Amino acid sequence: MKVLVVLPERAPFVKNIDASLESLRDEVGGNIQAIYPFAECNACIVCNDEGKLLGLPLNRALRDEEETVYDIISGKFLVVGVGEEDFTDLDQEQLFKYAEMFEAPEMFVSRNGVWEVLTPKDIAEKCDEIIEHYYDD
Numbered sequence: 001m002k003v004l005v006v007l008p009e010r011a012p013f014v015k016n017i018d019a020s021l022e023s024l025r026d027e028v029g030g031n032i033q034a035i036y037p038f039a040e041c042n043a044c045i046v047c048n049d050e051g052k053l054l055g056l057p058l059n060r061a062l063r064d065e066e067e068t069v070y071d072i073i074s075g076k077f078l079v080v081g082v083g084e085e086d087f088t089d090l091d092q093e094q095l096f097k098y099a100e101m102f103e104a105p106e107m108f109v110s111r112n113g114v115w116e117v118l119t120p121k122d123i124a125e126k127c128d129e130i131i132e133h134y135y136d137d
Contacts, residue, residue, distance in 0.1 A: 002014060002090055003015055019088075024078070028051075028076055028078065029048050029076065042081060043094055048077075057074065079102070
């Protein structure tokens with residue numbers, strides 16, 4: 001089964017895995033949870049069901065239609081195709097779409113109980129602002 005693998009702090013990559021439950025468990029490091037955050041119903045995320053409880057590293061944020069973060073996935077996860085009764089390959093279009101969606105690793109900072117999500121681009125822009133402010137003074 002052709003899936004997209006997304007690791008914390010790394011760019012996603014394509015991998016061929018066995019379609020068995022055991023193989024999915026091995027990939028995410030424990031019991032699996034399927035999450036359906038995409039508007040289309042022919043793809044989902046498979047992650048470790050206890051990722052947050054186990055303290056796995058924060059990986060990527062899930063956002064709603066307004067780009068508001070509503071959850072953060074902990075640990076390694078897979079984006080897989082969804083068939084009528086089981087998980088399936090992602091097609092080329094899906095691989096491209098989700099690789100682009102999860103391309104940039106994210107950093108998470110909690111301020112007063114609110115999570116801020118930063119990409120490398122965000123961090124570079126903030127550094128530029130600091131440098132400009134420092135040299136403008």
